[in-house]
Amino acid sequence: MNKLLLVRVSTRDILLALCVFLSTAWADEHSAKPVLTLRIAAVASNIDIYKRELEDQSCDKYEVPEHHNFPRGALEMLLICQALHLAGVQPRIELVVAPSYARALEMVKSGSVDISGETVWSQDIDTDRLRYTVPVIRYGEYEKGIYILAGHDLQGKYGTAVEFRSYRGVVVHNWHIDKQALFDLTPKVRQAVRFDSIFEMMRFGRADFTLLKFPTSSDLSVHLYGHDLLPIKGVKVKLNGERHFVVSRVSPGADVLFEKLNNGIELMRRQEQLDAYLNKLGLAHPAVSDWKVLNHW
Numbered sequence: 001m002n003k004l005l006l007v008r009v010s011t012r013d014i015l016l017a018l019c020v021f022l023s024t025a026w027a028d029e030h031s032a033k034p035v036l037t038l039r040i041a042a043v044a045s046n047i048d049i050y051k052r053e054l055e056d057q058s059c060d061k062y063e064v065p066e067h068h069n070f071p072r073g074a075l076e077m078l079l080i081c082q083a084l085h086l087a088g089v090q091p092r093i094e095l096v097v098a099p100s101y102a103r104a105l106e107m108v109k110s111g112s113v114d115i116s117g118e119t120v121w122s123q124d125i126d127t128d129r130l131r132y133t134v135p136v137i138r139y140g141e142y143e144k145g146i147y148i149l150a151g152h153d154l155q156g157k158y159g160t161a162v163e164f165r166s167y168r169g170v171v172v173h174n175w176h177i178d179k180q181a182l183f184d185l186t187p188k189v190r191q192a193v194r195f196d197s198i199f200e201m202m203r204f205g206r207a208d209f210t211l212l213k214f215p216t217s218s219d220l221s222v223h224l225y226g227h228d229l230l231p232i233k234g235v236k237v238k239l240n241g242e243r244h245f246v247v248s249r250v251s252p253g254a255d256v257l258f259e260k261l262n263n264g265i266e267l268m269r270r271q272e273q274l275d276a277y278l279n280k281l282g283l284a285h286p287a288v289s290d291w292k293v294l295n296h297w
Helices: 004-031 046-054 073-084 101-110 176-185 195-203 256-269 273-281
Strands: 035-042 090-098 130-132 143-149 168-174 187-191 209-212 220-224 227-240 246-248
Touching: 035 046, 035 073, 035 101, 035 256, 046 073, 046 090, 073 090, 073 195, 073 256, 073 273, 101 130, 101 246, 143 176, 143 195, 168 176, 168 195, 176 187, 176 209, 176 227, 187 195, 195 209, 195 227, 246 256, 256 273
Parallel strands: 035 090, 168 187, 168 209
Antiparallel strands: 130 246, 143 209, 143 227, 220 227
């Protein structure tokens, strides 16, 4: 009798387990996020960082390290992916190399890609050919420090005591918003062809300072292209504009991508995830919250 009872219980357990398995499989199948395929244009260095950091894990599981020196563009690609996850889709991303920020925009306009991996200043958006999301970075949220090479005569001086009009700033020639902020500091603005050229110009004494986003390092120092840079303490600038993601008006599936990305960004803003992202980007660094803003914005 006991043996027969054991057999009956065992059979029942098997049947129950099978029912649970089938119902779970059905739920997983019907709760799976729909796949959204998109092509993102970005410069090669940002793509390399994005791939290296994610490796084989899903972007919605990734957390940005507390201390890093990732460029904004690399983290914004991650932001696209996470916002789409939050909006209820599974992004399937094809990364397309663009030689520059400007070229990436042209690729989006033509429809050869769906979206640029970097946000775009509102002033740079061709609204006839591009749709733009709600702001990712709003007015006043993008702060930058005034950086010099280690060993410069200004090292150790407090910013409010510096007469910046006597010094030369340097900026990439087509970074119009940064250029506007520099001209608020000094009439002596030098222009570089590429970002890396800025530091060579400073090294050879052709410029004294530049504007850089604050890193997450505790001392706010930056190491770029073999150069050590330090902020002039006590002062900063705010960039006068808003940044948005832009989506092609002509690429297939652009309407769905735009809707989902917009929804995801709005959800991130409401849930304060976007504010946390901006802190990790160094755009509103808590360590410089009481530093004086020198420019007009």
